[in-house]
Amino acid sequence: MIIIMKHNPRRSNIKRIFFNRKAISITEIMVGIALFVLAAIPSFGYLMSSVKQTAATDMENTAGVIAGSILDRILDNVEYDLVDDTLKLDQISGMTDEDGSDNNELKIKSTSFKLELEVKTIPNDQIEFGFRKTPYIKRQSSDSENADPGNDINSIKNDAKRWNTPVKLKLSQITKHKNKTFLKEIMLVIKWKDPVSGRDRTEKFTTMKANLSLVEQQGG
Amino acid sequence: MLIPMILIGMFIFIMFFFTLMRWNSSNRRMNYQDVWGRKALYLAKGGTQLALLKVSMMPTECYDALAISQLKNPYFSFKIAAERVAAGKKPVNPNPKEIDFNPGPQYLTGPGDNRDALLQDPAYVGTKEDPLSGELNVFIKAFTDDIKFAGPDTDPITGERTVPYKHGFASTKVKVLAVKGQQLYNKQTVELTVKGWVYDGMNIKREKEVTKIVEVERK
Numbered sequence: 001m002i003i004i005m006k007h008n009p010r011r012s013n014i015k016r017i018f019f020n021r022k023a024i025s026i027t028e029i030m031v032g033i034a035l036f037v038l039a040a041i042p043s044f045g046y047l048m049s050s051v052k053q054t055a056a057t058d059m060e061n062t063a064g065v066i067a068g069s070i071l072d073r074i075l076d077n078v079e080y081d082l083v084d085d086t087l088k089l090d091q092i093s094g095m096t097d098e099d100g101s102d103n104n105e106l107k108i109k110s111t112s113f114k115l116e117l118e119v120k121t122i123p124n125d126q127i128e129f130g131f132r133k134t135p136y137i138k139r140q141s142s143d144s145e146n147a148d149p150g151n152d153i154n155s156i157k158n159d160a161k162r163w164n165t166p167v168k169l170k171l172s173q174i175t176k177h178k179n180k181t182f183l184k185e186i187m188l189v190i191k192w193k194d195p196v197s198g199r200d201r202t203e204k205f206t207t208m209k210a211n212l213s214l215v216e217q218q219g220g
Numbered sequence: 221m222l223i224p225m226i227l228i229g230m231f232i233f234i235m236f237f238f239t240l241m242r243w244n245s246s247n248r249r250m251n252y253q254d255v256w257g258r259k260a261l262y263l264a265k266g267g268t269q270l271a272l273l274k275v276s277m278m279p280t281e282c283y284d285a286l287a288i289s290q291l292k293n294p295y296f297s298f299k300i301a302a303e304r305v306a307a308g309k310k311p312v313n314p315n316p317k318e319i320d321f322n323p324g325p326q327y328l329t330g331p332g333d334n335r336d337a338l339l340q341d342p343a344y345v346g347t348k349e350d351p352l353s354g355e356l357n358v359f360i361k362a363f364t365d366d367i368k369f370a371g372p373d374t375d376p377i378t379g380e381r382t383v384p385y386k387h388g389f390a391s392t393k394v395k396v397l398a399v400k401g402q403q404l405y406n407k408q409t410v411e412l413t414v415k416g417w418v419y420d421g422m423n424i425k426r427e428k429e430v431t432k433i434v435e436v437e438r439k
Contacts, residue, residue: 036226047237057252060252071262075269128370130365131282132285142312145324146329148330149330151325174277175277182273183273186266187384203255206259206266207263207265209269212273
């Protein structure tokens with residue numbers, strides 16, 4: 001069987017461009033390198049600035065991880081009464097500190113993260129608890145499971161006094177622990193110097209800790 | 221010869237450059253979102269602490285609100301009822317002279333009402349998107365309304381603070397975890413959800429939710 005290959009002028013053109021055995025002159029090499037460098041310099045500059053920004057947000061992320069570790073321990077493992085601004089935060093963080101000393105400073109990936117805790121105790125008379133008073137429901141004389149007329153949900157809803165009596169009490173009016181507090185607002189401040197830009201950076205994380213163990217052990 | 225070589229080189233370079241740029245910007249965005257998300261998460265956790273404090277200080281008010289949301293009479297003892305049913309008696313006992321006196325009604329529905337149907341009605345129990353919106357949830361809503369920041373530096377309506385960034389938290393869902401026919405013995409197991417939020421540097425609201433399961437007992 002004979003296969004006749006047809007001549008394709010376009011294919012032969014491509015062949016000529018890509019597989020031409022003619023040597024490259026030094027001028028061509030120089031022009032090529034110059035063009036490449038011209039394109040590469042601004043691109044590399046942009047790439048490097050982008051890498052720096054990523055490195056900076058990576059530090060932010062590390063600050064977030066530190067905050068998570070410290071705040072979780074404060075919320076779950078540290079007793080309410082012990083939560084104050086004297087807590088050794090690097091100690092309770094459970095993270096590996098490259099400087100190894102309890103100085104409220106965590107050194108991670110050669111960057112020092114300074115840790116500060118601002119704790120504000122909320123007085124009991126500043127905590128207000130509101131609710132709607134439970135409606136009066138008449139005791140029934142029958143052994144029926146359902147409500148008699150006047151005692152059913154529609155009757156209760158239509159009686160504004162039964163349905164909508166809002167009450168607001170201060171925690172100081174409810175609790176038997178007059179000398180105890182029940183709520184602390186916590187702000188964890190993490191500061192560091194960005195190793196690339198040299199800029200001072202700060203991140204703040206807010207949470208609250210309630211004295212739940214006291215209520216659990218001794219009642220409200 | 222030179223032009224195709226430069227073109228191929230440039231193409232490879234541009235591909236490499238864009239891949240790196242995309243990887244970088246995606247990393248940056250993830251890091252940024254992680255930090256703000258974490259701020260919202262710890263606000264939600266703080267809000268949960270306040271909610272748990274309120275529930276533990278006011279268990280009866282909380283139980284009553286939950287009972288009404290289920291069309292149950294909050295004063296009725298489901299514990300005595302369970303003991304009576306186990307002894308082959310009716311759950312309701314209106315006789316004050318008997319030791320297991322347990323006056324009705326057990327439920328707040330009239331004889332002609334279908335409790336199950338009412339507890340499926342979004343007008344009564346709210347929708348999936350807004351679970352506290354139903355009419356029967358007004359007591360729960362009143363109970364959870366103050367699960368937010370308070371004080372002079374707080375917006376009284378939204379409960380938001382603006383320092384060091386705009387942030388706040390609120391209770392978004394209180395779901396009674398009980399199945400039909402289960403005995404509850406004057407206790408309700410509830411799923412309590414608190415949402416924390418922050419507005420990031422680009423004023424985009426970042427939200428996180430924390431859910432706790434608590435047992436509420438009438439005392």
